[in-house]
Amino acid sequence: MTRFSFDLTATDGAARTGVIHTPRGEVRTPAFMPVGTAATVKAMLPGSVRETGADILLGNTYHLMLRPTAERIDRLGGLHRFMNWDRPILTDSGGFQxxxxxxxxxxxxxxVTFRSHIDGSRHTLTPERSMEIQRLLGSDIVMAFDECPALPAERDRIAASMRLSMRWAQRSRDAFGDRPGHALFGIQQGGLEPDLRAESAEALRGIGFDGYAVGGLAVGEGQEAMFGVLDYAPGQLPEDKPRYLMGVGKPDDIVGAVRRGIDMMDCVLPSRSGRTGQAFTRRGVVNIRNARHADDPRPLDEACACPACRGYSRAYLHHVSRAKEIIASMLMTWHNLHYYQELMAGMRDAIAAGSFDAWEAEFHATRALGDIDPI
Structure with a gap:
């Protein structure tokens, strides 16, 4: 059986490209993981998600433990069979939710003891229970259970939270045990404090994980502060393991994170935005519900090969989005996920060719043009 491993194939500055090997298939990095919160990427069939270029999905421990429950999913053959996705799945630990x-x-x-936001039922989530839930789900990459304080927060609060998360990281490691073919990732915390980040990284390296996440960002601190942390945090983590930035983000966030050495990301933005009429294109964000698109026979993006751009006009997408037809969510989500995966493929190719700076300059220049002129 293929064991979990990571091969770094090229670097360009701090930017990296490589391959994560799992028993369920390879994940090309930098990788963007569409979010399948409740065992589905909303408005998409699993085969369609794969067609966009996705190698791996994210599932959500908190939501799945509440409904339909991890025990039920296990009885039904595990999360992959349950949702008809046979490629790798990463599950978060539930801590953030x-x-x-x-x-x-x-x-x-x-x-943490809490009441469900669905029905008020009482639950307890511990590192051990999080590991048990993720084992029942059968995910390929399991995340350690941590606490993530919202920013801004007092340094003492951040330090105490980080040290609690490191104790929980050790308990997660112990509870995870030996599961060949499955990986456990630790999560670095420490807010915007370099010394706390270093302390967290040292603790995680001492425990030993298959991959490492930079946690506690994209929680309200803003892009400049996030990039400030990413200028040093990835370098505090082992070079030979995947580095995962959780919950990011907008296209320019992703490009900036990859420039700084991040290998994996996830975000609900492309799917959630698709359902609200927002399309990501090479020339920036388009709100298809705006009146300017009502008579426009052109595609969202002439250079895009997704079904929304190949088969439908802006006028049609405007109409079905305004009319709240289900096909609007389907087409717009497909387009956005396709755009995000093209973004990742472009970066992988540029890093391999040693031309990331030029690729990034063109990315920003094209976005700065803004949308095509109205008809």
């Missing part, structure tokens, strides 16, 4: 979604939560050394 508990902090942001759950009601009446109580945090202790042991874990």
């Amino acid at each position: 508990v902090m942001s979604l759950a009601e009446l939560r109580k945090l202790t050394e042991e874990g």
Whole structure:
């Protein structure tokens, strides 16, 4: 059986390209993971997600443990079979959603007790329970259970939270055990403080993980502060393991993260934006619901080969989006996911060719042009 491993194939400055090997297939990095929160990428069939170029999906521990429950998914053959996706899946630990979604939560050394935002039922999530849920789901990449404080926060609060997360990281490692073919990633915390980030990285390296995430960013600190951390944080983590930036982001966030040494990202933005009429194109964001598109026979993006651009006009997409037809969510989401995967492929090729600077300059210059002129 293929064991989990990571090969770095080329670098260009801090930017890296490589391949993550798993028993369920290879993941080309830099990789963008579409988010399948409740065992589905909303408005997409799994085969369609694969057609956009996605090698791996993200599933959500918090949502799946509440509904339909990890135990039910396990009885039905695991998450891959349940959602008809036979390629790799990464599951988050549930920690972030508990902090942001759950009601009446109580945090202790042991874990977090909370009430479900769905029905008010009472649950406890600990490092051990998070590992058990992710084992029942059968995900290929498991995330350690951590606490993620919202920024801005006091340094003492960030330090205490980071050290709790490091104790939980050790407990996650112990509970994960030996699972050949499955990987466990640790999560670096420490807010915007370089010394706390270094302390966290040292603790994680001491425990030993198959990959490392830069956590606690994209939580309200802004792009400049995030890039400030990414200027040093990836370099604090092992060079021979994948580096994952959680919950990012907008196209220029992703490009900036890859420039700084990040290998994996996930975000709900392309799918969520698609459902609200926002399209990501080479020339920036297009709001298809704007009246200017009502009579426009041109595609969203003439250079795009996705079904929305090959088969439909801006006028049609405007109409079905304004009319709240289901096909609008389907086509717009497909387009956005296709755009994101093309972005990743472009960066992989540029890094391999040693031309990332030129690629990035063209990316920003084309976006600065803005959308095509109205008819």
